[in-house]
Amino acid sequence: MLALLAPAVALVQPQVATVLAPDTEARWVDFQLTPYNQIRFPIELDGHTAWAILDTGLSDSIVTSAFARTAGLAPTRRQRAMAIGGGVEVAWAGTRSVRFGGLIRSGGRIGISDPAGGIRFGADVLVGADILSCCALDIDYDSRRFRILSSGRMPFTGSTAPLRRRSPNGVYQSEVTLRDTVLRPIIVDTGDGGALTLSRAAWASTGYRDARITTTLGWGMGGAVVTDTLVTPAFALAGLAPHEAEIRIEGDGGFSAMVGAAGRLGTGMLQRYRVLLDPRAGRMILQPGKAIAAPVLRSTSGLLVEFTGKALRVVHVMRGSPAAAGAWQAGDEICAADGIPVTEDVRDGAIEWTIGAPGRTVRIELCDGSARSLTLAGFY
Known part of the structure; x- marks a missing residue:
């Protein structure tokens, strides 16, 4: 979840010009949904390519400090700002150009900051409302693509x-x-x-x-x-x-x-x-869209996990769940379930047994060599 407030002290915004290519309606941008449900797509900033997140809940666009160093962005001022999860420090730098789809923004500023706890979202640029609000944004989730249109266009009914x-x-x-x-x-x-x-x-x-x-x-x-x-x-x-x-x-x-x-x-x-x-x-x-009537996927284990590349790390144990009753804790690491290594079990970010049928008992092997059984149940 990303949403950053504008800094409390106003800064002078460098001169900005945003233009759309004549064929912007044909310039669809293919995207991926990350394991955390963010829209991830390629972008060019000051001639450097990077992965970006489309973020209308962000007031000002942000790059990571690592990308800022690569792109030679020179911060001129630092401020504290409010974000989901707590306060963050943001530095500000001028930019020459931002390009994706049919949009080209010349000039303007960009924030430099890093998510607490490291980069979880697989991107170095977060594109916020300061860039996106010039135009209309058409997001076709079923086809995993979006495009930038002139404001006032209405390419479909709804x-x-x-x-x-x-x-x-x-x-x-x-x-x-x-x-x-x-x-x-x-x-x-x-x-x-x-x-x-x-x-x-x-x-x-x-x-x-x-x-x-x-x-x-x-x-x-x-x-x-x-x-x-x-x-x-x-x-x-x-x-x-x-x-x-x-x-x-x-x-x-x-x-x-x-x-x-x-x-x-x-x-x-x-x-x-x-x-x-x-x-x-x-x-x-x-x-x-196609998913309009899809049921909400509910955990039946109570284990919220993330894949580290070698194991599943428990990041949260849901209250009132089978995992909570079994004394699972954040930080536990899982290497296999029902005899299948987690490296073979992860499919498109989903771990099937964590949302399996109530009543099923899963034998879970932890990376410390111990094993536990967890009986799945509906609890919310």
Whole structure:
């Protein structure tokens, strides 16, 4: 999850010019979805190529310090800024050009910062609303591609929700409906891998009382964030029929509340649609995609893991889960399950047995040579 506020002290923005190529509508950019549900694509910045994340929840575009050194970006000032997971330090440098798809931005500035705990997202550039808001953004999740269009274009039909840039930080914002309660403002955050994250106050305003709630883990620029989480059948977007959705609930003083938002709408939800984001025209258009009716994948193990290349490292144990009952802990490392090495079991970032059928018992071999059994169950 990535969303960075603009610095508290205003900086003079170098002169910026953004142009679109005459054939920009034909210049689709192929992308990958990372294991954390971010949109990852190639970009050119000051003549250097890199992997980037498309992040409408980020006020100012960011590069890592390693890329800044490679590209010869010279920071001129450092400031503290607020991000999901905590505060971060951002340095600022002028840029000559940013290019992807049919967009060319000349001049302007770029932030230099590193995610807490290292680079988890497989990219050195985070492209934020400062660059994207010039234009309309057409994201075709089913085909894993996007393109940059002139504002006002409407390349497909669908349902419409309001969309504007949030003052003073400029991130995208809209609204959603949960159990007949309209929640606004909701930050539309393509850099957030979750579906819908709400402040505790926004969640309380819905009057929802009958859900089974557990916990989950996400990452922001400022570090890891643990939130409550549940699955609801009553989520609606842009006047479309309600469907099942995973909701994360931030604790008191969470990021959404701190920035005056009811919550954030992320790629975990947006990927169910083809999406047009056009803040200058004041609209978000959604056309249901192939995954619109897909059920939410729920953990039945309670183990949230990440692949290190050799093992599965447990990064969070979900509250009330079989793993919690079995005294699993963050940091445990798994080398095999049911006799299959994890290096052979990882497919497109998914670990099948962690979301397997309730009642199944999995024999898990830890990398320290010990073994445990874990019986899967539905718990949220």
